[in-house]
Amino acid sequence: MPRIILLCALALFGTTALAAPASAAPAALFSDPVYDYTTAIRETVYVDTTLDNDGNGTPDRVVADIIRPREAATAGVKVPVIMDASPYYQCCGRGNESEKKVYAADGTVTKFPLYYDNYFVPRGYAYIAADLAGTSRSTGCEDVGGTEEVQGAKAVVDWLNGRAVGRTASGTVVTASAWATGKVGMIGKSWDGTIANAVAATGVPGLETIVPISAISSWYDYNRVNGMVNPKVSSVPSLHSTVNGRPSGTCTAVSSALSSGAVSNGNYNSFWNARNYAISAASVHASVFVVHGMNDLNVQGVHFGQWWDALAANNVPRKIWLSQEGHVDPFDFRRAAWVDTLHRWFDFWLLGIDNGIMTEPMADVERAADVWQTSAQWPPSATTTVNYVLQGTGNPGVLASSGAGSGSLSLTDAPSLSEANAVSSPTTSRTGRRVYQTPVLTSAVRVAGTPTITLRVRSSKATTTLTAKLVAYGTATRVNYRASGEGISTLTTQSCWGSSSSTDDACYRDTAKVVSSAAQQVISRGWMDGQHRDSLTTTTAMNTSTFYTITFKLRPIDQVIAAGQRLGVVLTLSDPEFVSNHSTGATVTFDLAGSVLKLPIAPADGLAAQSLTAAPVVVDDEWSTTAGTRFQ
Template sequence: MNYDSSMSGTLKRRLALAVVAGVGATLIVSAGPAAAGGVPHIRGGETVPVYSYENAVRESVWVQTPLDNDEDGVPDKVAVDIVRPRETADRRLKVPVILEGSPYYSCCGRGNESERKQYDANGTIVKQPLYYDNYFVPRGYAFVAADLAGTGRSTGCMDVGGREEVLSAKAVVDWLNGRAKATYADGTPAVATGWTNGRTGMIGKSWDGSVANGVAATGVEGLETIVPISAISSWYDYQRYNGVLRVEDYPEYLFSYVNGRPASACAATVSRLDEGSDDATGDYNAYWAERNFRPDARKVHASVFIAHGLNDTNVTTDQFAQWWARLGVPKKMWLSQAGHVDPFDLRRADWVDTLHRWFDRYLQGLRNGIDREPAVSIETTPGNWVNERSWPAARATSQRITLGNGDGTTGTLGGGSGRAVRTWTDAPDLDEATAVASPATAVPGRAAFLSAPLTQEVRVSGTPSVTLRVRVDKPTTELTARLVDYGTATRVNYLARGEGITTLPTESCWGAATAADDACYRDTAPSLVTADHAILTRGWKDAAHHVSLRFTTPLRPDRWYTVTVPMQATDQRLAAGHVLGLILQASDNEYSTPQSTGATIDLDLRGSSLTLPLVGRLPKPGAVAPAVTTAPVPRTFAPPRFDPLVP
């Protein structure tokens, strides 16, 4: 890959010490003279690997939570597996903690290789998934992996983003700070304050990162930083698209996917998931409000380091964008062109180095300057990253673009509409590849609008939306909008099974090793495709929710309504000579479960427009849209509405 800066001397030294490609062990090299203040793992403003990983303390405790949602009369307990340096305990040095709370440790595994926790015959943890313990424990951190309530070895019942889930992870932070009780397997008390200073950082991808967001939103004392990767900030927006149902019975499915308890223990919880999520209406209600962390962003005092794929069709991009916009704390963000992919599998050396420096700054208190560097790193084209001070782009302006009539079949972006009306009937079997291909031809079930060929590069940075003035012959219809870049380019192939990466047979190692845990992971390479068009972003809305997401307002067939369809946040550059397209449909059978009413939609172009956060401007449109022809680009894996919240 090409990066916008050369490899630092610090990073080169770390790679020389910590990475042995293709070998199942990693060397620990002496760090030199004792550090000032008697802290052996701090040298020259950074933590260094001086402690034995093989000889680390490995133990399990059960932390008591404040809830009893399995209703057995006993407070629910969270199983917590710990790896911490023995030498710091012997010297009575207290270390900070890196915590990952996950429902995946037993059922499904973590990371690109789906690693699970492993125990010896005595029940002692011998392998933690991922490299966090291998890399950070020798550097003076403890790593703590908590089975969320109702999963793994924990009691309670998983409530899929709800209070039980969040408070079970919060209880671990409380225990680390002496505010909650825990016991060992034999029932004797377990106390953490003898070996940790309580300074905790949470990390995790997907569901795990979502938990980190939720715990941070409680404002819990002792949580100093979080690193949410491809994470949820509103579970409503994960399972609903502005009133559009993503998939039926999804909370119950996610529960069953990770559940570690007997069915009888959690029947009441499953019933509450079914009733509260309210598939019948798609309304935002108290159930979803409990699972929306964004209003409590003001309570967050932990620093936040976000990583997300701009083409993530599982945890879509509004999850990071709306969270980022509300945070008033030190924050940093990486945005890649991939889908639901961990940056460890995209930009491995830079990611580990940056994560190391981030934790050193906010958990060890080392003034290493990372908080003064540009806050945002964005992949603009495959393998090319740029650093910026803020996001969205500082020069992006909100521009309203009219929908012109064009030739009466294909409209224009910009230009006059006259009294033109576009009419189409919902075609629930119209797939995305067909809908966006060949925009200059008539396709039943869609309406297409094209810009003139770009005279210079433009950048879409932020959250687009389309406002539609519609008349519908049914009480409601779903509305779908897609923004498309028409023009040949090599792009990250996020629609392939690896969502932008290909896993290679070689390995690299990222930390110290034991016989049971070698810290070595399969290398990856970018998965690229050269195509004549690509979808930049998508948006959906149930038209009956045009007044509020909290209730439906059925449409009357004799009235015109203004419905705004927000699209997912994005940051994309369109090259000179390319054409920007807007494709409108009704229901979408790939990214949602269509609740098709068979509606016929009239679209009044005079009252409709596209709003784009643009750096640059679209060229003045011609009288008709340019003649753009394309070939369909079919996806190569299962539609994302059927995927679980994958690890």
């Protein structure tokens, strides 16, 4: 029925309804830009929620700024909605160019950030940029991943389906039944993508699909790391303060509750459990298109990994793109292919156009700058777990895929040891680290999934940090995700994606990949606090005379270590760049016979992938290790 409606609408305005894009199969269909963007209806609706966490005695209201095709409304043609719910529309901006909403005198939006409105409104969609509760013009108080935030965004979906009340600025009740089909797709990067995950986890009817980009699936795993604090990211109270749009004093109680709930220790508690969306994956009825940078040091790979696994366990329709960049939107690392794929994804799930996208490969994985490989499923079929054992105490030791581990070693904590020094020059003896390497690989090895490591250890202190880093050793040109742009550089040229108006253009600066030649690259990392070895909710001191067998996960990846390189694992204790520096000065003895690295190894055939884009590349002379990360 949505496809028939679309065809009728397009025929009404005298243009070719559907055509096949060059990148799609000959029989594929997609929506054309037949509606006038410049005359589109722009309006603001204040949606009532069921909450009142600012305590003013009235329901908190979420602002939904809407743009939709006027011709469709005139013809009585209902349209689906693409929505980006964000806390950033006024405080910080969206996208690579940090665009903010711009308002007319009557309060309607004259400029929407990003290209979603420019591109999709002419193609028969409405677009909503919703302010999360307590941000910009919405009331309530932002509770950073909590009930207020999630239920506020959900209320907009409910309003579009007639289950919530919406009002104009003057208080007049308005409905969406005359123009909205009720089908909604949520999209967004970082916090925006996180809220898409969260709303999907409520199982709200009408939410047909989500596209979470670099998104959090559990706030504990964003702010904490297996019992330790993540120093690379902002605290929950700080995030609240950054995006808070309410008058001074309005949200003091909520801010205090955030500080007490997100206690400074590493324990998992009810506060974090309420912000864990992966545990509610069974309630997800929307399809999910996951996009994530494997080298994202802000919203790290644990988020896409555990979310993906939970979705798979519940048979949720899904697709995934994994890139070599850091915290970067696909619009800025694979623009043309991304817009085309996103277009067909929304057409399929929101307009019901049978364009074949769900029969295409499930996964696209970037191997090197702009070199992509597809997989029919992810992790790939025939992926098996291979045990790598640690042998010897030489410099370096041997990482072997057969035989047994042997020997023992002692490491004394070296809290000033940087990651760069921990992983470089593997044949050099350095205090506080030990390197284990495979022999030179005679064929490529593909690690696709979540590595785990088991260490049998005895600590001289009641606790200690345990750190493991998976490293590809061998000089190669790689995407430099540690540079300031996290793998991209913004150029002076522009390209346009959609229709423009006098106040809102569809043109954005082009980007190029930033690459560097480096002798090694850390491809996955993992950490564990010794006193949290058995539980994240409570601590148990380590007996200094007892060996403990401790297993923890590294970040999920899909990386290829090429023939001629070596695969290595680097063991250290403290790692203050990535986890809170609570060095105890421990000396840890490792029983190598009881230690093993387990890697998900996928078939390595077909790795000579073709470049799918002609995007330019910027070459750095140095591999930067000092760049910070950004949440947005």
